[in-house]
Amino acid sequence: MTTRAEKDNDVQAGRSGPVDHGVYVYGILNQRQRLPEELPSVGDQEAAVKLVSHGELSALVSEVELVRPLGIREDLLAHERVLDTLAADTAVIPMRFGAVVSSVDAVVDELLAPHHDHFEAMLSELAGSVQYTIRGRYADSAHIREVVAEEPAVQELRETLRGVPEEAGYAERLRLGELVNQAVVRKREADTEELITSVSSTVLATNPHQVPAEDDAVDVAFLVDRDQVPQFEQAVDELGERWDRRINLRLIGPLAPYDFLPEV
Incomplete structure (x- = not known):
């Protein structure tokens, strides 16, 4: 910019x-x-x-x-x-x-x-807008437990490797790690989309960020109409309740519009 x-x-x-x-x-x-x-x-x-x-x-x-x-x-x-x-x-x-x-x-x-x-x-x-950022972390590796429960390929490989010495199953373990990582990426994408959808009626623009750490779930900046801030915060609270014990959300703001400077 x-x-x-x-x-x-x-x-x-x-x-x-x-x-x-x-x-x-x-x-x-x-x-x-x-x-x-x-x-x-x-x-x-x-x-x-x-x-x-x-x-x-x-x-x-x-x-x-x-x-x-x-x-x-x-x-x-x-x-x-x-x-x-x-x-x-x-x-x-x-x-x-x-x-x-x-x-x-x-x-x-x-x-x-x-x-x-x-x-x-x-x-x-x-004019009339302000930035908020929402960050979330998976609670107690909830995303890994979900991947194991939801992905048949992961379940199958885990069962195959049960009792196999580590040096004997190197390729399979590498493949298992790849499958888990891919599933976690999809889960983060789905959770980010759910977050954006949950507050969409109260925001003017969104800017998702890549998350830096393994247990990080979402990191999204929102440009919010000042008149809609109470409704935005309420929507975040409601999502936090739905995600209780799964994703811990943190609302940061009000902030300067670091992510939404217009090109004019």
Whole structure:
């Protein structure tokens, strides 16, 4: 997405020569006058997050000392917390983590002014919506038990290998592992589809992610109409009850729309 990558690179290119401080840019939103209190800041917890405005836009920024590379866990968490706090009640365009410009003037001259119409159009598309992410993990390897119970080929191979020394059944065990893995992939796909279907009447868009770990079941981002958030949460609760002791669901949000930045 150009807004979070190429445009950030353009902004950082505005710095020339070695510097020991800069202005960190978190994101872009419609112009506003005040910010929530006690926002964290990247690089220096004592630096206040401020607004830099131009036209109909405001940028979320804070001063940062460049005495060390940005990238520790606390920096990333601060970046996300600023954006997600604002996203709870307004549309916000997240900049890529690590976006730094040379000065407050550069925020206007190199970011807000030349890309004003682009950002304004993006915010217009995102108006009235917010991102939530749902992640789920299989409880006590429920998916493996289901595969064994549901897949005749798996049952047959398991029975064939019963009592066979490990070194004597290498090919069969390899095949059994392949069958189980394939069945788990199908099960995750089916569970992801059920999750999406369960909340479909309350969401504007979905973005499924691949799950990273063996016991992970689902990982889907949803763009939700703010007026539909209670209904969305209720639908998630109802699915959680149906999946009780099978998949443990975790609802994360409200979040900035990291997965739904419009191409305009």
